[in-house]
Amino acid sequence: ISDTSLQSKGFNLHRSITNLNLHHLNSIFVSVGFPQRDISKIQIALENTDSLIWIEHHKTKGSPVAFARATGDGVFNAIIWDVVVDPNFQGIGLGKAVMERLVTDLLNKGITNIALYSEPRVLGFYRPLGFVMDPDGIRGMVYSRKKKKK
Amino acid sequence: MLSLHLLSSTSSSSSLPTIVSLNCCCCEPSNHLPFPNTNLGFLKVKRQPKVSNLKAGFWESIRSGFGKNNTIQVIETPSSEEEEEEPLPEEFVLVEKTQPDGTIEQIIFSSGGDVDVYDLQALCDKVGWPRRPLSKLAAALKNSYIVATLHSRKFSSGEEGNAEKKLIGMARATSDHAFNATIWDVLVDPSHQGQGLGKVLIEKLIRTLLQRDIGNISLFADSKGTKMRPRS
Numbered sequence: 001i002s003d004t005s006l007q008s009k010g011f012n013l014h015r016s017i018t019n020l021n022l023h024h025l026n027s028i029f030v031s032v033g034f035p036q037r038d039i040s041k042i043q044i045a046l047e048n049t050d051s052l053i054w055i056e057h058h059k060t061k062g063s064p065v066a067f068a069r070a071t072g073d074g075v076f077n078a079i080i081w082d083v084v085v086d087p088n089f090q091g092i093g094l095g096k097a098v099m100e101r102l103v104t105d106l107l108n109k110g111i112t113n114i115a116l117y118s119e120p121r122v123l124g125f126y127r128p129l130g131f132v133m134d135p136d137g138i139r140g141m142v143y144s145r146k147k148k149k150k
Numbered sequence: 151m152l153s154l155h156l157l158s159s160t161s162s163s164s165s166l167p168t169i170v171s172l173n174c175c176c177c178e179p180s181n182h183l184p185f186p187n188t189n190l191g192f193l194k195v196k197r198q199p200k201v202s203n204l205k206a207g208f209w210e211s212i213r214s215g216f217g218k219n220n221t222i223q224v225i226e227t228p229s230s231e232e233e234e235e236e237p238l239p240e241e242f243v244l245v246e247k248t249q250p251d252g253t254i255e256q257i258i259f260s261s262g263g264d265v266d267v268y269d270l271q272a273l274c275d276k277v278g279w280p281r282r283p284l285s286k287l288a289a290a291l292k293n294s295y296i297v298a299t300l301h302s303r304k305f306s307s308g309e310e311g312n313a314e315k316k317l318i319g320m321a322r323a324t325s326d327h328a329f330n331a332t333i334w335d336v337l338v339d340p341s342h343q344g345q346g347l348g349k350v351l352i353e354k355l356i357r358t359l360l361q362r363d364i365g366n367i368s369l370f371a372d373s374k375g376t377k378m379r380p381r382s
Contacts, residue, residue, distance in 0.1 A: 037329070041328040041329065042328070044326070044327050044328040045326040045327065045328035045329050045330075046326075047327075048295075048325070048326045048327040048328070049326050050293075071324055071325065071326045071330065071332070072293075072324050072332075073289070073290040073291075073293040073294055073322075073324050073334070074289060074290070074293040075286040075289045075290045075293070076282070076286065076290055076334075077324070077332070077334055079324075079330070079332050079368070081326075081329075081330055115370065117368065136372065137372055138370050138371065138372050139370065139371060139372075140368055140369070140370050141368065141369055141370070141371055142366065142367065142368045143356055143366075143367035143368070145360075
């Protein structure tokens with residue numbers, strides 16, 4: 001889905017958090033099942049994010065309908081987080097649009113190791129974008145504090 | 151957001167004989183032993199402001215239990231119940247060993263991120279990682295939220311000023327400073343492997359992250375756990 005095609009449908013694409021309404025972003029996160037997060041923390045997270053892409057509809061400026069961001073060290077590795085599409089706008093290729101652009105931006109920065117954590121039910125979304133599960137047997141692991149409960 | 155590969159905690163290394171974490175489950179932490187005062191006497195380390203706050207008595211049994219010729223002074227404990235409440239100092243002595251010939255070796259942990267890229271590249275060479283451009287290494291370090299290092303300092307007793315300092319371990323984490331952190335590039339000099347230093351590096355790194363309220367800590371590991379990070 002090209003930039004012109006997006007624009008013709010009334011969608012604008014952004015790569016910075018200027019004019020991004022964080023409250024609306026947070027409500028989209030919640031609407032797709034993410035835990036409710038502190039706005040001030042979201043602000044900090046976005047300020048310390050290497051790359052991000054969001055799409056708005058021109059009629060609701062500032063309110064994102066699709067979003068994705070990537071953190072990393074800026075040279076070798078990046079992890080993509082918080083990929084969301086407003087449920088009212090799903091199914092028309094906006095998720096794919098943000099992901100394709102985010103990945104391209106990262107590759108253009110020379111970052112070749114791009115990873116993400118995915119729920120099993122959306123593997124089919126990431127695979128056509130070029131993501132491979134557990135390449136070479138490498139597994140993602142997450143620190144669990146539950147193990148340390150006394 | 152669930153992780154597809156959600157697995158157990160990161161302390162999955164095989165049972166290695168260690169100095170630092172030995173008996174950490176068996177010892178009862180006691181605040182009454184005079185450990186901090188008596189044993190710090192001959193340390194003479196100048197910038198360790200918080201060493202005296204560390205848990206007392208933990209390693210008394212380790213010292214007596216060690217049959218080696220070395221005298222080993224373990225200054226810091228890797229895990230204890232109160233650990234998460236006490237702020238971790240930025241730099242402290244992890245282990246101190248006295249060799250039979252009188253030379254003292256200290257292993258120093260630091261989360262200050264002061265790494266010489268040349269030292270780092272040499273260390274990467276030693277563990278067999280592919281060469282990466284120095285400028286990129288420097289940028290990666292600069293863009294990392296925390297860079298934890300282990301240095302070895304060797305000196306003869308009484309000659310601390312002439313200490314020879316060597317980078318022997320590193321781990322770094324990138325983060326958005328609020329929610330997520332990812333650990334990359336964990337490495338320990340082969341000459342110092344097998345002592346639990348990698349484990350300590352990760353534990354300290356995690357502890358620092360948790361104290362900064364970063365709740366989601368992730369990493370990528372290969373199945374053997376021998377290479378802990380993809381070497382891009």
